[in-house]
Amino acid sequence: MPRKKPTVADAQLILQLYEIRREPEMRKAREWCTQKFLPASRDEVMKLAFAMGTDENRYLRQFLTYYEMVGSFVNHGVLNRDLVEDSVGEHINVYVKLKPYLKDLREATGFPEFMQHIEKLIEGSPNGRRRMAVMEKRISERMAAARKAGA
Numbered sequence: 416m417p418r419k420k421p422t423v424a425d426a427q428l429i430l431q432l433y434e435i436r437r438e439p440e441m442r443k444a445r446e447w448c449t450q451k452f453l454p455a456s457r458d459e460v461m462k463l464a465f466a467m468g469t470d471e472n473r474y475l476r477q478f479l480t481y482y483e484m485v486g487s488f489v490n491h492g493v494l495n496r497d498l499v500e501d502s503v504g505e506h507i508n509v510y511v512k513l514k515p516y517l518k519d520l521r522e523a524t525g526f527p528e529f530m531q532h533i534e535k536l537i538e539g540s541p542n543g544r545r546r547m548a549v550m551e552k553r554i555s556e557r558m559a560a561a562r563k564a565g566a
Contacts, residue, residue, distance in 0.1 A: 444474035482506040486532030
């Protein structure tokens with residue numbers, strides 16, 4: 416399927432999405448999800464998913480729902496994929512961290528659509544898959560260093 420050429424409307428939407436990313440609470444959520452969130456097991460993720468009222472739960476939900484929205488825009492043809500791929504990558508960071516647990520999370524929560532738009536956004540393009548491979552290596556190294564430091 417040929418990619419559509421970016422439009423001025425696509426660029427305007429990218430700028431609006433960028434403004435949302437700059438909001439103070441979203442900055443906190445983005446920092447926690449990309450820098451501090453290093454789940455080591457499905458149980459750890461499940462515990463966080465049901466830890467309502469905690470900052471960490473709120474950060475993860477805010478981050479994921481934001482990028483599910485962005486992915487939905489792309490997946491439904493409302494927003495140009497190339498502009499998104501040129502503009503952001505932090506969703507790949509969190510997707511890589513949760514990918515090993517996605518099947519279990521979807522089953523345990525009874526929500527088979529959990530992260531479907533983020534998954535399709537990343538896995539649905541050669542560039543997304545290439546960037547994911549790079550991120551997988553980087554995160555694997557960070558997790559190994561964190562385990563070593565904690566040992």
